[in-house]
Amino acid sequence: MPSLNVNNLSCQRGYNQLFSELSFEVNSGDVLRITGTNGSGKTSLLKILAGLNAAEEGKITLDNHPVKSDEYQSEVFYLGHLSALSAELSSIENLEFLTGLNQSIDQQRLIEALNKVGLEGYENEHCGKLSAGQKRRVILAGLFVSNVKIWLLDEPFTALDPQGVKIVEECISKHCAQGGLCLFTTHQDSALPDQKVLAL
Amino acid sequence: MNIYLQTLKRDLRVAIRNPSSVLNPLLFFIISVSLFPLAISPEASTLSQIAAGIIWVASMLAVLLSLNALFHHDFENGVLEQMVISHHSLPLLILSKITAHWILTGIPIILLSPLLGLFLFLDGESVKVLMLTLLLATPSLSLIGAIGASLIVGIKNSGMLLSLLILPLYIPILIFASSAVSQAQFGLDITGQLYFLAAILVASIMTTPFVSSIALKISLE
Numbered sequence: 001m002p003s004l005n006v007n008n009l010s011c012q013r014g015y016n017q018l019f020s021e022l023s024f025e026v027n028s029g030d031v032l033r034i035t036g037t038n039g040s041g042k043t044s045l046l047k048i049l050a051g052l053n054a055a056e057e058g059k060i061t062l063d064n065h066p067v068k069s070d071e072y073q074s075e076v077f078y079l080g081h082l083s084a085l086s087a088e089l090s091s092i093e094n095l096e097f098l099t100g101l102n103q104s105i106d107q108q109r110l111i112e113a114l115n116k117v118g119l120e121g122y123e124n125e126h127c128g129k130l131s132a133g134q135k136r137r138v139i140l141a142g143l144f145v146s147n148v149k150i151w152l153l154d155e156p157f158t159a160l161d162p163q164g165v166k167i168v169e170e171c172i173s174k175h176c177a178q179g180g181l182c183l184f185t186t187h188q189d190s191a192l193p194d195q196k197v198l199a200l
Numbered sequence: 201m202n203i204y205l206q207t208l209k210r211d212l213r214v215a216i217r218n219p220s221s222v223l224n225p226l227l228f229f230i231i232s233v234s235l236f237p238l239a240i241s242p243e244a245s246t247l248s249q250i251a252a253g254i255i256w257v258a259s260m261l262a263v264l265l266s267l268n269a270l271f272h273h274d275f276e277n278g279v280l281e282q283m284v285i286s287h288h289s290l291p292l293l294i295l296s297k298i299t300a301h302w303i304l305t306g307i308p309i310i311l312l313s314p315l316l317g318l319f320l321f322l323d324g325e326s327v328k329v330l331m332l333t334l335l336l337a338t339p340s341l342s343l344i345g346a347i348g349a350s351l352i353v354g355i356k357n358s359g360m361l362l363s364l365l366i367l368p369l370y371i372p373i374l375i376f377a378s379s380a381v382s383q384a385q386f387g388l389d390i391t392g393q394l395y396f397l398a399a400i401l402v403a404s405i406m407t408t409p410f411v412s413s414i415a416l417k418i419s420l421e
Contacts, residue, residue, distance in 0.1 A: 050285050053421050074287035082278025088217035089210070097210045098279075100203065101286035126217075 002063055002075070002149040002181060003027050004049075009058030011044050018044055019200055022058070028149075029176050031192050032183045036200035042185040043081065045200065046152045049183065050078035062150065074102065075149040077142065079156055083135045087128030091119060091138045094127055098142055105145050113144035117167055132159040140164075143171050151175060153184040166191075203288045204296045211300035214273075221269050222304045229262035229309060233316045244321040251320035252330060252381030259309045259334065260370055263341040266305045267366070268359055270297060270349040271416065280353070284420055291409035294416070298346050298409070306338030322385075329384035333377040336397040343404035344369050350415040373400060 003025060010020040018041030026032050034042050047053040049060060051068045065071035085094045092110055099105050114123055117137040127135055136159045143151065151172070157165045169192050172182050184190075215222050236254050237247055274280040274297075283293050313334055317327040348366040352358040380393035 052281055052285055070287050073285060076285060078282070078285050080278055080281055082276075082281065084278035084282050086210075086214050086273070086277060086279065088214045093210070093213065097206060098282055100206050101282055101288060104202070 002179070004150060004181060004183075005059075005061045006049070007059045009045075009048065009060065010056045011041055011048060011053075012056050013041075013044065020057075022200075024198060026181045026183060026196075028179045028181060030181050031172060031176050031195040032181075032198055033190060033192070033195045034183060034185045034198045034200065035187075036185075040200040042200055043154055046078070046154050046183065046185060047080070049150075050076055050152050052078070076152060077102070077146045077148045077150065078152045078154075079139060079142075080154050081158075083127070084139055085127040085135055088126065090124045090126055091130070091141075092123045095138060095141055098139070099145055102146070102148060109145050110141070113141040114138070116144050117141045118164065133161060133164060136160055137164060140168055140171075143168070143175070146175075149180050151180065151182040151184070153182065155186060156184055157186055157188055157190075204292055204299075207293050207296035208300050211297055212303065215300065215304050221266070222308075225262040225266040225305055226308050226312070228265055229258050230312065230316070232258045232261065234319070237320070248321040248323070248326075248385070249382075251317060251322045252326070252378045252385075254320060255313055255316055255330060256333075256374055256378045256381075259313070259338065260341060260367075260374060262309060263305055263338065263345060264363060264366060266301065267342075267345040267349045267362060270301055270346060271353045272349075275353045275419075280416065281420065284417060290413040290416070294346060294350075294412050295405075295409040298342050298412075301346075302339050302342040306334070306342060309338060310334045322381075326381055326385045329390060330381045332394065333380050333397060336394065336401055337373045337377050340373055340397070340401045340404045341370065343401075343408040346412045347408055347415060350412040350419060352419075353416065354419045373397065376400075 005025050007023050009022040011018045034045060036042050044053060048055045051073055060067040062072045062075055084098060091114055092107065095110050095114065096107065099110065111123055117140055119134065119137055119141065122130065122134065127138060130138065140156065156168050160168065169190065172192060176182055233254055240246060271280060284290060310331055313330055314327045317330050322330065345366050348362045351365065352362050355361065376393045376396045380390040383390050
């Protein structure tokens with residue numbers, strides 16, 4: 001059963017102390033919603049947890065494996081503000097490459113994932129021609145084929161219509177019901193049941 | 201190794217679908233070389249003496265021109281973030297991107313060089329040596345250039361900064377490569393220069409992906 005432990009985490013950007021001595025634990029099946037005003041450090045926290053940025057102080061472990069270790073990084077799915085899609089590549093080509101960075105997945109499963117997020121018929125469409133919401137759906141399709149334990153989602157509902165939000169919420173619920181854990185930031189209300197809240 | 205090939209395939213696919221990023225440096229290479237006879241002299245004896253230098257300086261600047269795009273698009277669209285947090289070796293992913301860069305920039309320069317060499321009245325034997333030096337040294341240009349490209353990836357309008365960072369590191373390659381061609385024109389031995397170029401290539405392969413991955417992580421912070 002995976003357990004993410006954060007101990008005494010401090011983060012500073014320039015002269016601005018975003019948060020200090022932050023400690024929490026997220027266990028298998030937990031959904032942690034991170035809230036806070038603009039600039040409170042939500043994105044920075046997720047980036048630190050993803051191993052992209054370094055914290056000034058503190059310790060992060062997943063089942064005693066520290067952040068940036070191979071064991072930790074192989075269990076992380078991170079969705080940032082940026083689309084992570086190349087405009088020149090099709091939805092399926094982008095998804096194939098991005099999921100391939102963590103695991104090898106056959107193309108049929110990727111097509112099914114794109115169908116699940118409502119992109120049926122857009123598999124071979126170049127991402128440069130997709131709308132912001134459709135681009136978001138392409139990267140979120142990666143959730144459906146992901147078999148990693150930790151999902152770190154930065155504003156996952158941005159640019160999505162209510163139907164898209166519902167699809168993502170169902171996907172998060174299913175992942176956590178299967179023993180995964182999910183941390184996400186949002187400014188919107190979320191209908192996810194049994195979510196814990198961390199206010200920064 | 202699979203992820204190396206996957207990344208290589210992806211980068212080549214992106215470049216083929218956005219051909220201007222590949223063609224611009226090559227056009228610059230051809231145009232700049234072809235302007236020298238107009239500016240200096242169309243005489244065969246003059247041009248053949250400076251041909252190696254002209255082609256080598258032009259190829260170096262063409263590579264430099266293409267380096268800005270090596271990581272920039274992936275940085276802007278967030279793919280680089282995904283590469284950094286991936287559990288795959290970042291130096292291996294970077295090496296793959298550098299390989300794609302060399303295939304798209306270095307190989308066309310090597311293939312164009314005989315034509316431009318003959319255009320500048322280089323004899324057949326010197327053209328062969330020119331191609332050999334380009335084959336040995338253009339991968340080094342891509343590898344060393346990747347360090348600069350990764351350091352400036354987050355900085356806007358950083359072309360000049362890249363030149364300042366990278367050109368001094370290119371100087372030994374320029375000296376050994378153009379001297380090899382010049383010496384070949386006089387029938388002298390060029391083994392020493394080729395060994396030096398090969399040594400630079402081996403050292404670059406062994407070190408630059410690691411240095412570049414550290415620089416990328418710093419740039420992304």
